[in-house]
Amino acid sequence: MSNATTAADGEVRRGKLGQRIAYACGNLGQAAFYNALSTYFIVYVTSSLFSDVDKAVAAKLIGIITSLVVIIRIAEIFIDPLLGNIVDNTTTKWGRFRPWQFIGGLVSSVLLVVIFSGMFGLVNVDQTWFIVLFVITFIVLDVFYSLRDISYWGMIPALSSDSHERSTYTALGTFTGSIGYNGITVVVIPIVTYFSWMFSGSHTENQSGWTSFGIIVALLGILTAWTVAFGTKESQSTLRSKAQDNGGPLKAFKALFQNDQLLWVALSYLLYAIANVATTGVLVFLFKFVLDNPAAYSVTGIIALVAGLIMAPLYPILNKRIPRRCLYIGGMTSMIIGYILLGIFDDNMIxxxxxxxxFYVPSTLIQTTAILSLTDSIEYGQLKNGKRNEAVTLSVRPMLDKIGGAMSNGIVSFIAIAAGMAGNATAADMTSSNITTFKTCAFYVPLALIVLSLLVFCFKVKIDEKMHAKIVKELETKLASGEIVDEEAQTAEIVEAIDGETKPIKE
Incomplete structure (x- = not known):
């Protein structure tokens, strides 16, 4: 082998490594941003936003803001496929996805600071105008965050068509996402408390502390989004370069509903996501009102963070030896055992x-497998109807997370009221009825959803590594010969018929 060849190979490896690192950085800020927006914004609203407003008025405004956030996030769920269609039809010299990393990261981060500032103090001047401008700002923020999120995960099939290489990018994104998401849980209170003291001399969390927190998260969001925008490069494989025009929104929705594997994976993941946020959103209540040790709650963030740091880099290694279907089933089984233990030993700290x-260790196995299954369903859908909808298909995952996030806000409020854990209540005020209500909502109902999610995945999700490889091979053959699959609805069982034969995929 010549020195020139060796140098060229080394340059390619360094380029691939640099792109992997740049891509991984993106989800560090993105996940931190999501946790700040979906979890701690509501904490800010209920604790500090209306601290200078009359208590009766404040309670009313808290209810209005909480309801508006839930309504807006649910409404925008139906917009995500349209945003995915916009990304899919973006044509620039930067590619399809990178421009939205640049724009989405900038706009959403600036607006995050605005809402964490109480609209720059407008909340204390005119509540009516505050509500009106808040709704507009939150909608725009959520749209641009969605464009960033959709383009980030939608970029994976543009970086590689190989299932295992995709698992590497997905695992890297999940790894840094775990750091960003759970890291926020660990540092949020110290940050808010420190800056509250620095600007007001008070050790109580206040507006200045939360505004500072918003600024820090926003800066991290911009930096990491631009790292992806400038540090990655979209490839032009045969599958992408020969794909037809993606069409308008109606064709995009049609492509989604024709993709049966996408829909089954989405249903399984949705059930998991709802169960997950229903539990994680109220774990602080477990430590505060059941265990009577709220200080120990920070350990929850540490467990989740360490679990993510360990499991994310392990995923591609495990997946080389263990089919991802087995990883998913094993992860779900671990969660089921965790739920059972929480229900039985809820008053035992150890x-x-x-x-x-x-509960937390298998999260990476479950989420990464779901993302990869959704990603691989892109070629499945392309083989079925001749349309390659990358961003539209992968907009489903953030759409499902939004459903979970929106429901989390409502679930937390419902459990707090139903279990008597709102206001000035303490652990001493809890009755056996309160504890039973809490356990039912926080553990038993989510457990049922997890079991249902597992059953859907086991019996309805067919797409895996081997099936995807056969689909890619068949698709490349059809594209090379100029044959385009029509839009007849087909099922996974028909696609499975490929199974190493030259059998045509059409019925």
């Missing part, structure tokens, strides 16, 4: 931590 380990 057993709670054991249960939380079983």
């Amino acid at each position: 057993m709670v931590f054991v249960a939380l380990v079983l």
